[in-house]
Amino acid sequence: MIDFEFEPQVINQTRMYHTVAERMMRPISREYDEREHEHPWDFWRAMWTASRNLGPAADSGKTEQAGDGAPKLRNLYTCLSTEELCWGDAGLYLSIPNPGLGGAAVSAAGTPEQKARFLKRFAEGEPKWGAMAITEPGCGSDSAAVTTTATRDGDHWAINGTKIFCTAGQMSAEKSEGFVVVWATVDRSAGRAGIKPFVVEHNTPGMTVARVENKLGIRASDTAMIVFDNCRVPADHLLGSAEVKPTGGFKDVMATFDATRPIVAAMAIGVGRAALDFVRDYLAEQKVPVRYGVSPRRLTAVERDFMEMEAHLKAARLLTWRAAWMLDMGMRNNLEASMAKAKAGRAVTLITQKAVELLGPVGYSRKVLLEKWMRDAKINDIFEGTQQINLMIIARRILDYSSKELN
């Protein structure tokens, strides 16, 4: 039966995340936006400890059965916590020590033994990060065109190439006992089928963080360029099977996106809600009413704009919840995940831009966080599949076209 109501314990848990966002993230939000590349260690340590109690903040996985046999909506609940934390600060959220996309790749492509071996570290010791390296200077959205190579050399693989835009790349590669999952081709003539994921441990000789990018927003999160120069990793660091075959391998990274896109959409929604809440409070303070129910022809321009922003944010949220819920139910959600991501990324980009416009000089000033949220929001229209890549995926699915037929 159609239902949009969460259980009390889920609502309580969400409130807890909200408190974290409000008390631990908002107070340092501006600071780590202005002091790009500085490290909020106090916050990181607190989150590292808290994740033992709260469960990882950004995680994805398969359906889990609760005691009563009802499916536990783990992806859906992750959307809720993600929205709260990104309401706090999306950049700080992305910087939280956790397995990240590297961990997601291990979960999606690794053998049970590899999962245990590589992911164990996130339950113990000092804060650690995991990152995924796929984009290259010469290929972004066309991720199947990677030129980084992995060549077999005895019982090792030698990796050569340059990766960019690795979220938490520096923390994973150099500044913690984490790892980077790098996608490299073992056979260029095999195309996509030849692209394999390799776990490269922190500080492996031959892996260098060449640059940490300066960005428009989400500045608290490091975005690294990583160069692999004859970087040798043991043979058993190749996730899954080394065999080059048409299925598996690269397809697994795409499966990873089906799980992460709703979460990225939830991130966007958190930022959008932050802006919307701010505008709502400000309008209330200025005694500007927002009247629901009256004739649209009687509304002021401000009311119309605000209501439209609110409706679009909600539409994006419902699409996101649906995509996550489908994953939890074991349904294929490729189409719905892209719908959520495309809608949320676009909606929140426009909502935050409109929010700055509505508040005029107040919104444009760095005294308040609104302008920061506008800068932060834009990334959601770009990473984890740009707006256009997601539209492409949706179009192929609804039209039943292959990537050869529609490109």
Add this chain to the structure above:
Amino acid sequence: MVSFELSEEQRMIRDTVAAFATDEVRPAARAADESGAIPAELIAKSWDLGLVRGALPESAGGYGDARSAVTGALIFEELAFGDLAIAMHALAPRLIAYPVLEYGTEEQHTGILKKFATDQFAAGACAIVEPRFDFDPLAMETTAALDGASYVLNGAKCFVPLAAESETILVCAATDGGAGAGAFLVPRATPGLGIGERERNMGLKALATYEVKLENCRIDENARLGGAKGVNFTRLLAQHRVALAAMAVGVARAAYEYAKAYARERKAFGVPIATKQAIAFMLAEMAIEVDASRLLVWEAASRLDKGEDALKESYQARNYSAQAALAVADNAVQTLGGHGYIREHPVELFLRNARGFAAFEGLATV
């Protein structure tokens, strides 16, 4: 617990209505729009689906099905997917039957419900909209004043569907000198109630709608829906808006699916135009907006089913899906280009109908 899954019964109802809309309603849509008349057999066939009678109690001759706004939304979307005007006509009896069922006094139940639990279609009508640009259902200019044991109604209404053939019209009016709002069961023959010429609108040409004038129209005080305590007017309004929003989703989906099928067939430069990003992306955005609108409708409907206040949610759903329907229908016409502009294809009809959602109120209820 959160779920996006319909119940088995809901799926069955949806599939039945969907088949009827595709096989019977859509093929009749163009002729109905051109002639301004809907074949009586088509209305009779839709009546036989029990979409109105179903939820009426067995004691009144109905089937006693559970009434649900979510299920209602499914029915409205599917039937409007076939054709908006035909859907509004077929489901118009709900405009009286369902508010009476939910808010009516026992006397009103006895008097009214059995009239809709018949084997033959029984027209029903609701008069909410007033002929002015900034009409606001929460600030109506039509008034109902208590005078002894009767109410005296004054004002003007428009967009009243099937007014000329409905035995009773549910007239909404401001009460208590504008402080409240109520709904009144006014027999069509009541002196002071005047039904004007059939209206001529941009879309909905197959649906007979009328202006209704109320000049010192005096009715018994017992004709107030819900008796002296009246109705929860914002809930009634929310029920109307959810139905309209669901219909907007149906129209949007009709336009989207037609454009999608066309784009796969139509070739330009030697290939189907759907293989061009300019068209494919437009279709992808249409698909997103159809789904987004539907989820907003379901959320508002689900609140109604739980008995929660849904004024804001239904308003959101209505406005969002109205805008989305217009944009999607416009994109559908654009996808067909010149072929979309001629009346051979239905997309221009979808566009004319979609534009109406900004003006409609009180044309449907879950």
